[in-house]
Amino acid sequence: xxxxxxxxxxxxxxxxxxxxxxxxxxxxxxxxxxxxxxxxxxxxxxxxxxxxxxxxxxxxxxxxxxxxxxxxxxxxxxxxxxxxxxxxxxxxxxxxxxxxxxxxxxxxxxxxxxxxxxxxxxxxxxxxxxxxxxxxxxxxxxxxxxxxxxxxxxxxxxxxxxxxxxxxxxxxxxxxxxxxxxxxxxxxxxxxxxxxxxxxxxxxxxxxxxxxxxxxxxxxxxxxxxxxxxxxxxxxxxxxxxxxxxxxxxxxxxxxxxxxxxxxxxxxxxxxxxxxxxxxxxxxxxxxxxxxxxxxxxxxxxxxxxxxxxxxxxxxxxxxxxxxxxxxxxxxxxxxxxxxxxxxxxxxxxxxxxxxxxxxxxxxxxxxxxxxxxxxxxxxxxxxxxxxxxxxxxxxxxxxxxxxxxxxxxxxxxxxxx
Amino acid sequence: xxxxxxxxxxxxxxxxxxxxxxxxxxxxxxxxxxxxxxxxxxxxxxxxxxxxxxxxxxxxxxxxxxxxxxxxxxxxxxxxxxxxxxxxxxxxxxxxxxxxxxxxxxxxxxxxxxxxxxxxxxxxxxxxxxxxxxxxxxxxxxxxxxxxxxxxxxxxxxxxxxxxxxxxxxxxxxxxxxxxxxxxxxxxxxxxxxxxxxxxxxxxxxxxxxxxxxxxxxxxxxxxxxxxxxxxxxxxxxxxxxxxxxxxxxxxxxxxxxxxxxxxxxxxxxxxxxxxxxxxxxxxxxxxxxxxxxxxxxxxxxxxxxxxxxxxxxxxxxxxxxxxxxxxxxxxxxxxxxxxxxxxxxxxxxxxxxxxxxxxxxxxxxxxxxxxxxxxxxxxxxxxxxxxxxxxxxxxxxxxxxxxxxxxxxxxxxxxxx
Numbered sequence: 127x128x129x130x131x132x133x134x135x136x137x138x139x140x141x142x143x144x145x146x147x148x149x150x151x152x153x154x155x156x157x158x159x160x161x162x163x164x165x166x167x168x169x170x171x172x173x174x175x176x177x178x179x180x181x182x183x184x185x186x187x188x189x190x191x192x193x194x195x196x197x198x199x200x201x202x203x204x205x206x207x208x209x210x211x212x213x214x215x216x217x218x219x220x221x222x223x224x225x226x227x228x229x230x231x232x233x234x235x236x237x238x239x240x241x242x243x244x245x246x247x248x249x250x251x252x253x254x255x256x257x258x259x260x261x262x263x264x265x266x267x268x269x270x271x272x273x274x275x276x277x278x279x280x281x282x283x284x285x286x287x288x289x290x291x292x293x294x295x296x297x298x299x300x301x302x303x304x305x306x307x308x309x310x311x312x313x314x315x316x317x318x319x320x321x322x323x324x325x326x327x328x329x330x331x332x333x334x335x336x337x338x339x340x341x342x343x344x345x346x347x348x349x350x351x352x353x354x355x356x357x358x359x360x361x362x363x364x365x366x367x368x369x370x371x372x373x374x375x376x377x378x379x380x381x382x383x384x385x386x387x388x389x390x391x392x393x394x395x396x397x398x399x400x401x402x403x404x405x406x407x408x409x410x411x412x413x414x415x416x417x418x419x420x421x422x423x424x425x426x427x428x429x430x431x432x433x434x435x436x437x438x439x440x441x442x443x444x445x446x447x448x449x450x451x452x453x454x455x456x457x458x459x460x461x462x463x464x465x466x467x468x469x470x471x472x473x474x475x476x477x478x479x480x481x482x483x484x485x486x487x488x489x490x491x492x493x494x495x496x497x498x499x500x501x502x503x504x505x506x507x508x509x510x511x512x513x514x515x516x517x518x519x520x521x522x523x524x525x526x527x528x529x530x531x532x533x534x535x536x537x538x539x540x541x542x543x544x
Numbered sequence: 545x546x547x548x549x550x551x552x553x554x555x556x557x558x559x560x561x562x563x564x565x566x567x568x569x570x571x572x573x574x575x576x577x578x579x580x581x582x583x584x585x586x587x588x589x590x591x592x593x594x595x596x597x598x599x600x601x602x603x604x605x606x607x608x609x610x611x612x613x614x615x616x617x618x619x620x621x622x623x624x625x626x627x628x629x630x631x632x633x634x635x636x637x638x639x640x641x642x643x644x645x646x647x648x649x650x651x652x653x654x655x656x657x658x659x660x661x662x663x664x665x666x667x668x669x670x671x672x673x674x675x676x677x678x679x680x681x682x683x684x685x686x687x688x689x690x691x692x693x694x695x696x697x698x699x700x701x702x703x704x705x706x707x708x709x710x711x712x713x714x715x716x717x718x719x720x721x722x723x724x725x726x727x728x729x730x731x732x733x734x735x736x737x738x739x740x741x742x743x744x745x746x747x748x749x750x751x752x753x754x755x756x757x758x759x760x761x762x763x764x765x766x767x768x769x770x771x772x773x774x775x776x777x778x779x780x781x782x783x784x785x786x787x788x789x790x791x792x793x794x795x796x797x798x799x800x801x802x803x804x805x806x807x808x809x810x811x812x813x814x815x816x817x818x819x820x821x822x823x824x825x826x827x828x829x830x831x832x833x834x835x836x837x838x839x840x841x842x843x844x845x846x847x848x849x850x851x852x853x854x855x856x857x858x859x860x861x862x863x864x865x866x867x868x869x870x871x872x873x874x875x876x877x878x879x880x881x882x883x884x885x886x887x888x889x890x891x892x893x894x895x896x897x898x899x900x901x902x903x904x905x906x907x908x909x910x911x912x913x914x915x916x917x918x919x920x921x922x923x924x925x926x927x928x929x930x931x932x933x934x935x936x937x938x939x940x941x942x943x944x945x946x947x948x949x950x951x952x953x954x955x956x957x958x959x960x961x962x
Contacts, residue, residue, distance in 0.1 A: 278766050283721055284714045286766075291709045296702045303701055312872035337877035338884060341869045345885075348696050348704075352767050451759045454730035459755035466756060467763075 129203065129234055132187055134159040137171055140236075141185075146229050147238055151181050167201065167377065172241060182243060183228060188235035188377075201297050203235035205377045208295045210237050212379030215289075215354055220271035223264055225372050242372055248364035252398040253495045255406055255416050262423045264371035265364070265391060266430030273384045274438045276353035279450050290351050295380040298357065299348070302378065307344035310485040311337050317488050322506035324544065327513050331484060339520045340484075343477045350383040350474075359387045360482070360493070361394040385474025388431060392475060393482035393516075394493065395424050396536055400512050401495035403540070404504055417540075421533045428475070428529040432468050439464060473523045476532065480520025483512050507544050515539040547621065547652055550605055552577040555589055558654075559603075564647050565656055569599050585619065585795065590659060600661060601646060606653035606795075619715050621653035623795045626713045628655050630797030633707075633772055638689035641682055643790050660790055666782035670816040671823055671913045673834050680841045682789035683782070683809060684848030691802045692856045694771035697868050708769050713798040716775065717766070720796065725762035728903040729755050735906050740924035742962065745931050749902060757938045758902075761895045768801040768892075777805045778900070778911070779812040803892025806849060810893060811900035811934075812911065813842050814954055818930050819913035821958070822922055835958075839951045846893070846947040850886050857882060891941045894950065898938025901930050925962050933957040 132140060141147050142154045151157060156176040163170035168186050175181035188206035210230035217224040225240040251258065278286050309316055311331055319328060330336065356363065357378030365372045399420040406413035443449040443460070451463060486493045487509045496512070499505040518535055519526075526532060550558060559565050560572045569575060574594040581588035586604050593599035606624035628648035635642045643658040669676065696704050727734055729749055737746060748754065774781065775796030783790045817838040824831035861867040861878070869881060904911045905927045914930070917923040936953055937944075944950060 278763070283718050283766065287712050287714045287717070290769075291712050294705050294709050296705045299705070300701050308870040312870045314871065332872065332874070334874065334877040334880050337869060337872075337874070338880040341877075341881045342884065344868070345696070348701065349770050350767055351708075351769050450762070451755060452726040452730045453732065454750065454755075456750070456752065456755070459752040459759075462752050462756040463759045466760065 127233060129190075131169060131189060132171075132185075132234070132236070134161065134171070137173070137185060140234070141173065141238075144229055144238070147183060150183060150228060151175055152178060167205070173238075174241070179243075182241040183238045184225075184241045186237050186239070205295065205298050206230075206235035206237060207232050208293065208298070208379055209375070209377040211292060212354065212356070212376035213237065213239065215276065216268075216272050216356070216373070216376060219275045220268050223268040223371055223373055225374055242365045242370075242374075245365035245367045245370060245372060247362055248366045248371075249361040249394070249398070249494060251366055252361060252420070253401070253405055253498075255402070255409065255411065257416065257419045258366050258368060258371070260369065261366065261371060262426030262430055265373075266427050266434055268371070268373050269359075269387055269391070269427075269431045270434035270438055272356070273353045273387065274435050274442075276381070277384070278352075279439055280442055289354060290381040293354055293379060293381050295357070295378065298378045299380055299382075302357070303344060303348060305490055306481055306485045307340060307347055310481070310487075310489040311340045316490045318490060318492070319488055320502060320506050320509055322502035323488075323509055324506070327510050328488060330513065330517060331488065335521055336517060339477065339523075340481055343474075343481050343520070346383045346474060346477070347386060351381040352384050353381065354379055355382045355384070355387045357382065357386070359390045361391075361398060362494075383474050383478075385471045385476075386478045388428070388471065388475035389478030389480075390482050391427060392424055392532075393479040393486070395420055395427065396479070396515060397483060397486060397493050397512055398495055399424070399536060400508050400515070400540060401493075401499070404499050404508060405495065421536060424536070425529050425533055428472070432472070435471075436464055436468065472526065472529075476519045476523040476526055480516040480518075480523070483516035484520070487513050487516075503544070510544055511539045511542045514542055545651060547608075549587060549607060550589075550603075550652070550654070552579065552589070555591070555603060558652070559591065559656075562647055562649075562656070565601060568601060568646060569593055570596060585623070591656075592659070598661075600659040601656045602643075602659045604655050604657070623713065623716050624648075624653035624655060625650050626711065626716070626797055627793070627795040629710060630772065630774070630794035631655065631657065633694065634686075634690050634774070634791070634794060637693045638686050641686040641789055641791055643792055660783045660788075660792075663783040663785045663788060663790060665780055666784045666789075667779040667812070667816070667912060669784055670779060670838070671819070671916075673820070673824055673827065673829065675834065675837045676784050676786060676789070678787065679784065679789060680844030680848055683791075684845050684852055686789070686791050687777075687805055687809070687845075687849045688852035688856055690774070691771045691805065692853050692860075694799075695802070696770075697857055698860055707772060708799040711772055711797060711799050713775070713796065716796045717798050717800075720775070721762060721766060723908055724899055724903045725758060725765055728899070728905075728907040729758045734908045736908060736910070737906055738920060738924050738927055740920035741906075741927055742924070745928050746906060748931065748935060749906065753939055754935060757895065757941075758899060761892075761899050761938070764801045764892060764895070765804060769799040770802050771799065772797055773800045773802070773805045775800065775804070777808045779809075779816060780912075801892050801896075803889045803894075804896045806846070806889065806893035807896030807898075808900050809845060810842055810950075811897040811904070813838055813845065814897070814933060815901060815904060815911050815930055816913055817842070817954060818926050818933070818958055819911075819917070822917050822926060823913065839954060842954070843947050843951055846890070846950075850890070853889075854882055854886065890944065890947075894937045894941040894944055898934040898936075898941070901934035902938070905931050905934075921962070928962055929957045929960045932960055 152175050158174045158176055160172050162172055168188050171185040173183050188203040190203055191200045213227040227239045229238040356376045357380055363375045402413045402417050496508050515536055570593050576592045578590050580590055586606050589603040591601050606621040608621055609618045631645040645657045647656040774794045781793045820831045820835050914926050
């Protein structure tokens with residue numbers, strides 16, 4: 127069947143022909159099908175049995191253009207294959223935090239997967255001031271499991287090289303290369319500046335030291351094929367409730383620097399932190415508790431990730447016949463390498479966190495917790511604070527020793543004035 | 545036709561069926577065909593017209609095993625496709641220093657190319673004490689042209705990613721990963737130690753700081769997909785005479801860190817330098833002039849490469865609509881990035897140079913200029929000097945600012961005693 131963008135009607139017909147989905151959904155003639163996509167790239171349907179609402183799947187279909195921009199920015203549907211591949215890999219590596227994939231159809235650029243009916247997008251929950259007791263524990267596990275098991279530390283050299291070739295994702299990488307790692311650092315027509323954002327704050331991003339650092343992070347993004355990344359691990363790609371955490375939408379997945387996933391997540395926790403003063407004050411609440419909780423998440427996500435990554439590595443080497451370093455097992459060499467390795471991931475994570483925070487302030491795609499602030503001056507103040515923190519992380523990425531230093535800096539930036 | 549390892553007789557039959565070669569060689573019934581392979585992986589034939597000896601080609605055919613070890617180390621013939629791809633790319637980027645490829649046959653794992661009849665292997669020439677006036681100029685041009693034009697600094701992001709996927713070379717990379725970057729840094733059964741080499745010299749290679757550095761270089765080799773490398777750019781892969789320089793045998797080609805090619809070449813110039821005292825003294829000559837010339841080559845290869853690489857980059861950016869850094873053209877940002885970029889290539893080059901020198905002393909594959917020294921003590925002395933220089937380059941790779949510091953150190957190591 128040639129590709130066609132499905133409507134609720136044509137989707138119902140399609141589903142009837144897929145035995146896996148037939149058995150999941152039961153009565154195909156009594157389905158509720160509703161389009162809920164708020165993304166830029168895809169149609170997203172919730173498909174639910176009318177008589178048994180627990181029988182439900184999500185169907186995601188790639189569109190041949192970038193929806194936000196419309197048909198003027200064509201994108202091939204190849205990314206759907208990349209997402210199916212990533213869901214399969216991540217699901218095998220960390221099933222408890224990845225939605226189950228039931229069916230993938232390359233010709234239709236379509237994936238049917240677990241419907242997370244009792245979960246909301248993390249970004250939305252954080253804007254509302256909700257805390258999640260397992261969040262850092264789960265996200266650090268997710269990153270450690272997926273990033274370790276995609277790398278040369280775990281896979282054979284041959285399997286890793288095949289995985290790199292299988293994960294080539296040219297078009298979606300290009301979006302990141304341009305919109306995250308290039309345009310925000312120059313006066314590009316796609317940039318969107320808040321009206322009240324002082325010109326001086328924008329011009330700081332054009333400093334040679336900042337442009338150098340951004341170019342180095344872009345080089346790392348394009349050249350360090352370390353592990354299969356989610357590639358877009360912000361708080362809009364995480365679904366949560368008080369017990370569960372799921373990482374969704376890995377269509378940007380490709381082999382890149384491990385610090386990229388970690389950095390994007392830290393960046394979005396930090397924008398959540400810096401935006402809380404406005405959101406809680408608006409709601410007549412004290413922002414301090416959620417601010418403290420968010421900074422705890424920053425610390426626990428990083429520290430948990432580093433600890434679990436090392437633990438997986440140590441356990442794997444103990445179990446396997448040999449390690450990345452060879453057969454000789456002197457503990458000192460191995461410890462030195464592991465420490466230097468984590469140190470390098472930390473530096474990359476902070477550099478990418480800086481780029482992500484900057485692009486979310488001045489680039490095309492914003493974060494709702496800040497973009498939704500309706501008062502220009504209030505919004506610009508938070509943008510300035512975010513930009514200063516971002517700049518310090520990007521330029522100082524090799525100098526930070528501990529995540530506590532990042533947290534101290536975030537607290538300092540929260541008190542900056544325009 | 546299914547693959548068969550060709551003999552002179554079956555090769556003659558094969559050549560008759562290839563029109564390109566027919567027109568090059570003229571009379572197919574009056575050919576001299578002689579097998580000259582001294583490599584480990586391939587059959588190599590010189591095919592020459594009896595009546596017109598200027599009509600001549602080299603035919604190289606991959607064997608399905610590593611010849612040095614025999615059929616016990618199987619290797620697929622896939623590497624012949626990798627070599628054909630690399631010869632094509634490098635030939636397009638730097639035709640004056642790459643043998644012309646006339647014909648490639650994937651089914652037979654066979655390549656027919658320009659016969660360099662008036663050239664010898666550089667390693668051989670250096671052992672004999674011959675100097676080559678254009679050597680550094682040519683090799684720095686070759687590296688700048690091939691490495692720049694394979695990278696994200698020149699290619700579109702899409703073309704680069706396709707090129708990376710096309711250059712996957714799992715088996716030959718594994719040889720480097722194991723024999724260059726792992727086994728020499730532990731007591732591995734494939735290592736070969738000279739009888740007179742002090743155990744202490746071997747044990748220095750097992751220091752945690754050395755093993756850490758080797759693991760970091762191995763990680764870079766396996767994860768930094770920066771440009772299409774030659775992958776085995778030692779002095780046995782270069783053919784020279786007093787006017788020309790050709791780089792041959794790119795069967796190890798893959799996308800890796802640019803510093804790898806540079807480092808291997810520098811390493812082999814340095815082993816040539818350290819071996820000259822023995823070779824010239826044996827020949828009743830003063831070693832000082834060729835030693836000075838070899839150190840000049842080390843300096844000129846690096847300085848020439850860095851200068852030409854930057855010049856290609858500047859010219860490309862001036863010509864193209866935009867640069868890797870984007871559309872904004874502030875000179876200071878671009879200069880900072882270029883300087884940091886070259887600095888990073890230098891560090892990688894020194895790290896890989898150190899690994900290459902170490903593996904040539906204690907690993908499976910030796911360099912003839914040292915391995916051929918028949919007196920154990922004389923050979924061990926040069927090995928110890930080489931190992932000390934190698935260790936300093938590997939551990940200090942981030943601290944060297946100029947190639948002159950490397951040369952000072954090489955001179956110092958040349959006077960070490962056992």
